[in-house]
Amino acid sequence: MELTFYIAAAVAILSTVMVITRYNMIHALLYLVVSFLAIAVVFFTLGAPFMAALEIIIYAGAIVVLIIFVIMMLNLNAESVKTEEEWLKPRIWIGPAILSAVLLAELVYIFTAAEFQQTAVVAVDARLVGIALFGPYMLGVQLCGMLLMAGIVGAYHLGRQNKKVIHRFLEKEAAQ
Amino acid sequence: MNGVSMEAGLLLAAILFILGLFGVLIRRNIIFMLISVEIMLNAAGLAFIVAGMRWAQPDGQIMFIFILTMAAAEVSVGLALILQLYHQLKTLDSDAASRMRG
Amino acid sequence: MENLIWLIPALPLLGATLLILFGLKMPRALVPVIGAGSVGGSALLTILLGLQFLSDGVAMYDQQVWQWFNVAGFNPSIGFHMDALTMVFIFVITFVGFLIHLYSAEFMAEDADYSRFFASMNLFVCAMLVLVMADNLVLLYLGWEGVGLCSFLLIGFWYREPANGYAARKAFIITRVGDTAMAIGLFLLFQYFGTLNIQEILTQAPQTWSVGSQTAVLVALLLVGGAVGKSAQLPLQTWLPDAMAGPSPVSALIHAATMVTAGVYLISRTYVLFELAPTAQMVVAFIGAATLLIAGFTALTQNDLKRVLAYSTISQIGYMFLALGVGAWSAAVFHFMIHAFFKALLFLGAGAVIMALHHEHDMFKMGGLRHKMPIVFWTFLIGSASLAAVPLISAGFYSKDQILWLGLAGERGSIILYIAALLGAFVTSIYTFRMVFITFFGEEKTYISHMPGFWIKLPLVVLAILSVFGGFIELPHNFAHFTLFTNYLEPVLPVIVIDEGLSTIEWIFQIVAALVALSGIYIAYLFYLKKPHLVQSIERSRFAMSLHRFWYSGWGFDALYDALFVRPFVYLSKVNRNDGIDFFYTGLANFTRWLNSVFSRTQTGMLRTYMMGVLVGAILIVTISMLL
Numbered sequence: 035m036e037l038t039f040y041i042a043a044a045v046a047i048l049s050t051v052m053v054i055t056r057y058n059m060i061h062a063l064l065y066l067v068v069s070f071l072a073i074a075v076v077f078f079t080l081g082a083p084f085m086a087a088l089e090i091i092i093y094a095g096a097i098v099v100l101i102i103f104v105i106m107m108l109n110l111n112a113e114s115v116k117t118e119e120e121w122l123k124p125r126i127w128i129g130p131a132i133l134s135a136v137l138l139a140e141l142v143y144i145f146t147a148a149e150f151q152q153t154a155v156v157a158v159d160a161r162l163v164g165i166a167l168f169g170p171y172m173l174g175v176q177l178c179g180m181l182l183m184a185g186i187v188g189a190y191h192l193g194r195q196n197k198k199v200i201h202r203f204l205e206k207e208a209a210q
Numbered sequence: 211m212n213g214v215s216m217e218a219g220l221l222l223a224a225i226l227f228i229l230g231l232f233g234v235l236i237r238r239n240i241i242f243m244l245i246s247v248e249i250m251l252n253a254a255g256l257a258f259i260v261a262g263m264r265w266a267q268p269d270g271q272i273m274f275i276f277i278l279t280m281a282a283a284e285v286s287v288g289l290a291l292i293l294q295l296y297h298q299l300k301t302l303d304s305d306a307a308s309r310m311r312g
Numbered sequence: 313m314e315n316l317i318w319l320i321p322a323l324p325l326l327g328a329t330l331l332i333l334f335g336l337k338m339p340r341a342l343v344p345v346i347g348a349g350s351v352g353g354s355a356l357l358t359i360l361l362g363l364q365f366l367s368d369g370v371a372m373y374d375q376q377v378w379q380w381f382n383v384a385g386f387n388p389s390i391g392f393h394m395d396a397l398t399m400v401f402i403f404v405i406t407f408v409g410f411l412i413h414l415y416s417a418e419f420m421a422e423d424a425d426y427s428r429f430f431a432s433m434n435l436f437v438c439a440m441l442v443l444v445m446a447d448n449l450v451l452l453y454l455g456w457e458g459v460g461l462c463s464f465l466l467i468g469f470w471y472r473e474p475a476n477g478y479a480a481r482k483a484f485i486i487t488r489v490g491d492t493a494m495a496i497g498l499f500l501l502f503q504y505f506g507t508l509n510i511q512e513i514l515t516q517a518p519q520t521w522s523v524g525s526q527t528a529v530l531v532a533l534l535l536v537g538g539a540v541g542k543s544a545q546l547p548l549q550t551w552l553p554d555a556m557a558g559p560s561p562v563s564a565l566i567h568a569a570t571m572v573t574a575g576v577y578l579i580s581r582t583y584v585l586f587e588l589a590p591t592a593q594m595v596v597a598f599i600g601a602a603t604l605l606i607a608g609f610t611a612l613t614q615n616d617l618k619r620v621l622a623y624s625t626i627s628q629i630g631y632m633f634l635a636l637g638v639g640a641w642s643a644a645v646f647h648f649m650i651h652a653f654f655k656a657l658l659f660l661g662a663g664a665v666i667m668a669l670h671h672e673h674d675m676f677k678m679g680g681l682r683h684k685m686p687i688v689f690w691t692f693l694i695g696s697a698s699l700a701a702v703p704l705i706s707a708g709f710y711s712k713d714q715i716l717w718l719g720l721a722g723e724r725g726s727i728i729l730y731i732a733a734l735l736g737a738f739v740t741s742i743y744t745f746r747m748v749f750i751t752f753f754g755e756e757k758t759y760i761s762h763m764p765g766f767w768i769k770l771p772l773v774v775l776a777i778l779s780v781f782g783g784f785i786e787l788p789h790n791f792a793h794f795t796l797f798t799n800y801l802e803p804v805l806p807v808i809v810i811d812e813g814l815s816t817i818e819w820i821f822q823i824v825a826a827l828v829a830l831s832g833i834y835i836a837y838l839f840y841l842k843k844p845h846l847v848q849s850i851e852r853s854r855f856a857m858s859l860h861r862f863w864y865s866g867w868g869f870d871a872l873y874d875a876l877f878v879r880p881f882v883y884l885s886k887v888n889r890n891d892g893i894d895f896f897y898t899g900l901a902n903f904t905r906w907l908n909s910v911f912s913r914t915q916t917g918m919l920r921t922y923m924m925g926v927l928v929g930a931i932l933i934v935t936i937s938m939l940l
Contacts, residue, residue, distance in 0.1 A: 059242070073252060080214060104293060142224065148217075163271050182279060234920075234923050304918075
């Protein structure tokens with residue numbers, strides 16, 4: 035089990051690195067799916083099988099598909115790959131790389147310095163999660179519902195193709 | 211079932227998070243930025259799962275569900291914004307959307 | 313009938329309100345009807361009430377209209393108190409005020425702000441009536457301040473001339489000094505008695521304070537401060553001559569007949585406090601004596617017709633203060649009444665002359681008006697005779713002689729006060745007839761542009777009659793012993809105790825007073841009519857010239873105050889132009905603005921720089937938490 039975790043972790047890290055370095059967006063998304071799947075395996079090894087399923091269904095499924103739809107709507111071509119290449123020069127990423135490395139080093143130091151108790155992994159299945167979710171976390175569930183509602187309405191509102199840039203009162207003047 | 215050390219799980223979360231952050235920092239394409247943000251959110255969720263594992267309680271998983279919900283809502287609104295931005299500016303360059311300059 | 317007391321101040325207030333609200337829309341002919349009519353109504357009501365008051369024989373009428381406010385046991389009312397003293401003042405205010413309003417109807421007829429003038433005048437009459445009728449000191453203070461406000465409005469009536477606005481501000485600020493003292497006095501009174509009802513204070517004061525107690529002296533002195541400011545006495549007299557910037561009827565109403573006598577009213581109304589504070593009363597007497605001399609000598613040198621009258625007003629009120637100071641309460645009030653008649657007459661006459669001569673104020677450019685304006689001349693002469701106290705035939709003689717006599721023979725009188733008053737009377741008659749001779753005799757110098765009409769002549773004649781016959785209601789002891797006025801005031805103001813040893817030789821002092829007045833007139837005649845070159849030869853000497861300059865400037869008080877208060881204040885404000893305290897706050901604002909300019913540069917609009925900021929911040933926070 036431990037080995038599975040480490041292999042999955044390595045796959046996740048590698049595929050994530052690939053995601054952020056690809057020039058082609060579709061390639062990046064495919065690596066993203068791989069990354070999510072690997073993390074789902076990690077979840078499974080951590081004793082959260084239900085979460086592994088959700089990770090695959092929602093992240094690897096819904097969200098990535100949503101992004102693919104949008105990319106399809108944007109009509110991207112080989113030209114865009116070229117511009118991506120131009121944008122990703124070492125001059126640009128060297129600074130953030132150093133800073134990110136510093137932060138990572140700090141985090142690693144913190145995690146390794148702390149003494150963690152080794153405990154056996156106990157699977158917490160969907161039943162237990164469900165009981166807790168609809169018990170003490172009821173309010174959170176309600177709020178999540180509202181958030182999703184707001185997300186839907188907001189996305190609908192923002193996504194409308196509003197051709198009228200000019201106010202209707204100014205329209206006549208613009209026409210003249 | 212011998213356990214995975216919590217240390218290793220948190221380290222994985224940290225590495226993924228930093229990768230996501232790095233992605234946001236280096237990419238100019240706004241869709242890549244959104245994807246990187248998703249990676250960061252996912253890493254945060256992973257940290258919760260690891261913490262939940264430590265005490266064998268469902269709370270960590272519930273927090274992950276909340277993060278998942280939030281990520282779904284965020285990505286839908288974000289994509290809508292990207293579409294609108296693309297229609298207005300005809301580019302996905304995030305530096306082009308700099309009208310908020312002070 | 314006595315239920316209608318409240319109407320007396322309410323009618324002018326109604327007139328003022330109507331004129332303020334609709335004055336610009338109503339036909340011009342209606343303005344004086346409302347303006348004079350409202351005061352006339354009050355005057356009529358006063359006379360009817362006065363008749364009833366005399367026939368009833370009651371001591372006072374009291375009327376509570378409503379409660380003004382009630383805070384922590386302090387509950388002044390809007391209430392009116394009417395006794396003999398109030399009656400005299402109301403009569404003068406409404407009756408003389410009515411005559412002046414009639415006069416104004418013609419005098420101001422061509423002014424663009426006709427309705428504003430009458431509105432201010434009506435408001436003034438209302439405030440003055442509230443002042444004298446109030447049954448508590450808070451309401452009195454309301455009237456007191458209202459009078460100050462209206463005087464400000466009326467002095468600066470022709471506000472387009474900056475000098476007039478300056479004069480108005482000067483009057484307002486200087487009287488404010490006195491008002492502040494008076495307000496402190498009221499606070500003290502309230503602290504000791506828990507009430508500001510005048511009658512309650514007057515009955516409680518003798519039980520609370522012994523004669524000469526320090527608090528009584530302090531309170532009385534503070535009240536004197538207020539009285540001195542309003543009545544233009546030393547050392548706050550400098551505003552009155554400048555207040556002549558207002559139209560002549562204003563000078564007549566405010567600066568002769570009514571407002572400036574508010575101080576006299578205040579002191580005689582609270583005479584009990586002054587009897588408890590002999591020191592304060594002595595101060596009043598000496599203020600009066602000093603003022604009457606200083607103002608008299610100043611009047612001697614003025615060229616402006618109205619300024620002569622202004623200084624003579626200060627001087628005459630000095631007499632009233634002197635009378636109050638020696639405890640001759642009724643003599644002071646009597647002189648107030650007579651003075652109101654003849655001084656209003658003089659100011660109105662002067663106004664008529666000035667209007668006739670194209671608003672010429674300089675006496676030396678007038679002359680020979682005797683034949684051209686006979687009615688104005690004769691009435692002005694009667695007024696002057698009264699002011700100069702021409703023996704027997706003028707009202708001024710009876711009132712002033714009484715003050716002279718009581719200044720010596722009264723229980724608190726002294727020879728110093730008597731000599732000062734006598735010298736003052738001498739100077740008064742000189743400057744009065746100097747004014748008459750220069751203005752109305754001699755050769756004509758200016759062309760007459762506007763002859764006074766009926767509405768100007770009528771008040772002059774009525775006031776002239778009063779100036780002659782008003783004196784006969786109070787005759788000296790050895791002269792028919794007819795003291796109607798003193799008897800009338802006796803329920804309110806105590807009769808003065810007279811030194812018995814002197815009263816047998818009172819006739820000597822009367823003859824002295826008469827001779828002094830007549831010799832003053834003769835000197836004026838000699839210098840200004842008969843041998844004008846005498847004046848010129850005197851004026852040539854160096855000493856006389858510097859003395860003349862000193863007196864002309866009003867004994868240098870304006871320059872003194874200028875150097876003591878005005879200039880240091882202006883200097884301080886100039887030094888502090890950039891406001892030291894403000895400096896800190898502008899510095900703060902500038903610092904914020906600088907920060908804004910610095911930080912707004914960080915707002916690049918680039919998403920990635922913001923993310924960079926987030927990253928750096930995260931590193932900082934994590935580092936700090938690691939180090940701690």
